[in-house]
Amino acid sequence: xxxxxxxxxxxxxxxxxxxxxxxxxxxxxxxxxxxxxxxxxxxxxxxxxxxxxxxxxxxxxxxxxxxxxxxxxxxxxxxxxxxxxxxxxxxxxxxxxxxxxxxxxxxxxxxxxxxxxxxxxxxxxxxxxxxxxxxxxxxxxxxxxxxxxxxxxxxxxxxxxxxxxxxxxxxxxxxx
Numbered sequence: 001x002x003x004x005x006x007x008x009x010x011x012x013x014x015x016x017x018x019x020x021x022x023x024x025x026x027x028x029x030x031x032x033x034x035x036x037x038x039x040x041x042x043x044x045x046x047x048x049x050x051x052x053x054x055x056x057x058x059x060x061x062x063x064x065x066x067x068x069x070x071x072x073x074x075x076x077x078x079x080x081x082x083x084x085x086x087x088x089x090x091x092x093x094x095x096x097x098x099x100x101x102x103x104x105x106x107x108x109x110x111x112x113x114x115x116x117x118x119x120x121x122x123x124x125x126x127x128x129x130x131x132x133x134x135x136x137x138x139x140x141x142x143x144x145x146x147x148x149x150x151x152x153x154x155x156x157x158x159x160x161x162x163x164x165x166x167x168x169x170x171x172x173x174x175x176x
Contacts, residue, residue, distance in 0.1 A: 064125035116144040130161030
């Protein structure tokens, strides 16, 4: 992504103060996604980075990771695997629980999502504390596949999610 393209995307992202609670600045990507040039820049950057890397599957986090993940998978000739919130997948699943600021959650993928040894790209819209991303890494590894890289549109650096993913390659288009 060129500096001009990065600036365009940053200018398209809406910052909402005090959402979802006081003191938080929410980075709303919907304003970048609805802009056809903005969406094209975002997807093209991911596609250029991952084409010809031999990635077998793109795993996208529920729900906004689906937006990027499916498009990237299509563009690089890989399969797409949704990582869902509990109770959303119809067949046998593998599940990992992770901590949130106020409680716990879990994420699931089908046990037959990919073959052992597959090369996996994990995609989500945002890297904050890293809990969801780390759980997705654990799911991939439970199914005996290899994480190639984790990709995010935005990284909130002060929440130190990258530290939780130490040992894995992480790519973020924008950092706040």
